[in-house]
Amino acid sequence: MRDxxxxxxxxxxxxxxxxxxxxxSRGSFDVPRLLPGRTIRGVTLGDSEPETFVSFLVDAYRRGALPLERIQGRYRFEEINQAAADAASGKTVKPVLVF
Incomplete structure (x- = not known):
């Protein structure tokens, strides 16, 4: 990370x-840049709490508020280049390769 x-x-x-x-992997930074209350934080899966967040997502899907079929695209492994192109263009948010 650049200072x-x-x-x-x-x-x-x-x-x-x-x-x-x-x-x-390593990062370095100038520690005094953090002194005015700035922080660096690692985030995994949006830092959600799975027990409640997964239930929230399931409920949203059931209500039609989470259109997974429009977000996720499935591709055979042989279609890996198309999956990458669709992700780059925004056609699909989450390409899933099926083996």
Whole structure:
């Protein structure tokens, strides 16, 4: 992470580290940039609490408020390039490869 990005946070702001970096990945920053109450925080799965969040998602799907069929696309492994293209274009949010 470049230090100037931390400096762009408001006082009390939070920088969220998301994704799945490789094991052993490292970051460095200038510690004084955190002193005005800024934080760096790792986030997994949106930091949801699965016990209640999964129930919320199921309920939303049942009510028709979560159109999974429009969000998720299934592709045979041989269609991996199409899956990547559809994700890049926004046609599908979550391409799933089926083996």
């Amino acid at each position: 100037e990005r931390l400096g762009a946070l408001a006082v009390g702001g939070c920088c969220a580290v998301v994704g799945a970096p490789r094991t052993g």
